[in-house]
Amino acid sequence: MRKALVSLVVLGLIVGIGADALAQAAKTKGRDPAVVFRPPSQKEMTAIDQRLQLTDEQRARMKKVNEQYRQQIDELVSRYKKAYQDLTAALQGSPDPARVKNEIQRVHKTHEAVVAKEAELWTALADSLSGEQAVEFWKMFGKDRLRTVKEKAPSVEAEPEAAEPEEEM
Numbered sequence: 483m484r485k486a487l488v489s490l491v492v493l494g495l496i497v498g499i500g501a502d503a504l505a506q507a508a509k510t511k512g513r514d515p516a517v518v519f520r521p522p523s524q525k526e527m528t529a530i531d532q533r534l535q536l537t538d539e540q541r542a543r544m545k546k547v548n549e550q551y552r553q554q555i556d557e558l559v560s561r562y563k564k565a566y567q568d569l570t571a572a573l574q575g576s577p578d579p580a581r582v583k584n585e586i587q588r589v590h591k592t593h594e595a596v597v598a599k600e601a602e603l604w605t606a607l608a609d610s611l612s613g614e615q616a617v618e619f620w621k622m623f624g625k626d627r628l629r630t631v632k633e634k635a636p637s638v639e640a641e642p643e644a645a646e647p648e649e650e651m
Contacts, residue, residue: 516593518627519600521552522607526626530607533622534615543610551603558599562592 522530527548531541569585572578604623608616 515597516600519597519604521548521555521600521603530619530622534611534618536611536615540610540615544607547606547610548603551599551606555596555599555603558592558596562589562596565589565592 527544530536530544534540536544565585565588569582569589572581572585608619611619
């Protein structure tokens with residue numbers, strides 16, 4: 483009886499801690515820079531085009547920039563996922579601390595490279611715009627990606643295209 487009671491209390495604590503961890507994860511979702519700066523979805527590009535009333539030249543330039551950076555980002559994301567898998571493998575069984583440290587550094591470096599390239603993409607997209615359009619572009623980014631700008635303009639809901647494995651967030 484006592485053993486069952488202790489087991490029940492421990493189970494309750496585990497469930498409580500797990501629920502708290504999920505709640506914390508939900509609060510911070512979208513704050514990971516790799517998620518915030520992920521390339522714009524087609525829906526977002528359409529909204530940017532319509533809202534900023536892009537010229538044909540701007541539209542073509544933004545499309546070219548987006549395609550160019552996407553290829554680079556996709557390769558970096560692939561390297562990041564591989565590094566993450568290698569870290570997971572290094573933690574199995576009886577982990578070698580030196581290997582784990584190396585894999586953690588690799589994950590960090592590839593994550594950093596992904597975020598840097600994604601930020602470059604957004605900056606390059608903004609560079610395709612006039613001054614006034616660029617201001618509006620960054621307002622849209624702030625409202626839809628960071629949820630910091632409060633205005634009454636319609637929001638563009640991003641399609642789920644996370645650049646990283648969910649379990650890592």
